[in-house]
Amino acid sequence: MKIQAAVTHAQGKEFSIEEVTLSAPKAGEVRIKVVATGVCHTDAVARDLGISPYPIVLGHEGAGIVEEVGENVSSVAVGDHVVMSFAHCGQCENCLTGHPTVCSRFNELNFGGCMEDHSCRIHQGDTDVHTFFGQSSFGAQVIAHERNVVKVDKDVDLALLGPLGCGIQTGAGTVLNRLRPEFGTSIAVYGCGAVGLSAIMAAKIAGCQQIYAIDVHDSRLELARELGATHALNGRQVDVVKEIREASGGGVHYAVETTGVPPVVRQSMHALRPLGVVAIVGVTPEMSIDVHNDLMAEGKSMIGVIEGDSVPRVFIPKLVEYYKAGQFPFDKLVRFYDFEQINQAFEDSANGTAVKPILRLS
Structure with a gap:
């Protein structure tokens, strides 16, 4: 399917919103309509320091609604509200003992530019566009593995919740x-x-x-x-x-x-x-x-x-409950921007004007 995404073509270049093609989810993956996504310093590092391959769609604090599920997906269903967090293998010793933030494949899966099967889900013509943190949430739709998708309550403003996936949980x-x-x-x-x-x-x-x-x-x-x-x-x-x-x-x-x-x-x-x-x-x-x-x-x-030593599926719902109880008012950190203002949001984050910018995509 054709979607709009903010593409980074080379080290240090500003984001450019362009049309890309998104492939269907494979087994264990879901397609999510992005409602909003946080802007994090790690995105700026990836844009400017070349820690991931280009071209790439960055973004790793996405929140949205599940629109399609691949085979063997059991933890979420179409229509669920979700927050996306970091990618991890789920099989190494650290993942299996409750420390996925130090997954043995963490750098590969989050910064390597590909999904777990070493292929890309985003394309421009014949060119692969690389993935970030297993989600690339600077796009209108994303493909993510169900392991790094966290179901959240529908009675909380979904646009607020993306930063729980990285900066705030850290x-x-x-x-x-x-x-x-x-x-x-x-x-x-x-x-x-x-x-x-x-x-x-x-x-x-x-x-x-x-x-x-x-x-x-x-x-x-x-x-x-x-x-x-x-x-x-x-x-x-x-x-x-x-x-x-x-x-x-x-x-x-x-x-x-x-x-x-x-x-x-x-x-x-x-x-x-x-x-x-x-x-x-x-x-x-x-x-x-x-x-x-x-x-x-x-x-x-x-x-x-790293990442608050969190198990996102356990910790993020707890933070949402603290927020609902008035004990964790992270909404006071947030400033919203339209998706087209992405470069301004990064500038405001860098100069301290905004503590936590969030881009609205829908």
Whole structure:
């Protein structure tokens, strides 16, 4: 079938909305009409750094309605409302033990440009157009494997839900699934974008007594306070480590680092108390640390977390329930754009104008 999709033809090129051909779903796959899709930093990385082959239709925070199912699909049916998340094989040791975010084929299935059978579902004439995260949600229709499709309640605005598939589950899941802070403990969140603010909301749900939000934009710090932060620190104006150590009585129990900026990563370690744990979720370049003084000497831990260590079919419905109960108001992060405004949405995301842009496709 012919659909409209935002195609990226070469590294660093702006998105171009064009007609492409979408193949029918194969066994285990479904075709979904995309209602809306989030804009994520990972899409910008793929556009600009060439981590996936071109031409490609990016997008990996899609939400929509199932319109067709392939053979042997049992988890969803035509008419279901769904959120799409990352692709995973479902068969390796990590998938089978509840950690699909570190699937042995994760990079291949999400960044390799093809579906699980090594073929493409999107074409322009005789040219294959590559797939991203097993979905390519910057298109009016997508083909996805049922494993990375999550059925959600129809009584929630479907247009809001796409970012639960990546950015928001990354922040919330890092706190609730991996760090699992004890009630009454303290946590610092570095970077108040969609991932960081989701971590703050999750820390409030978990019952953290002190929640420190660190950013360089006062507007984001104000939103962080609204969402549950007990302290808001502008990294350009104060000594973050000193402020946290003094206010927390020696450092925080936990931290989430979302920025990927090496000096901020060091802050996240230095502001921990002994035995504290920092989860690194930002894409961080090569950097040096003093292993003895920064970590080992005080029994601290640094861990990497992908996609919030989530099982999407379990975790995303939980986030929807928290949202319905008023405990996870992630809608406050969102700004909507028409699909044709895709390049503006990416620009606004990069300059901080929008915390979480969502593109409406239908």
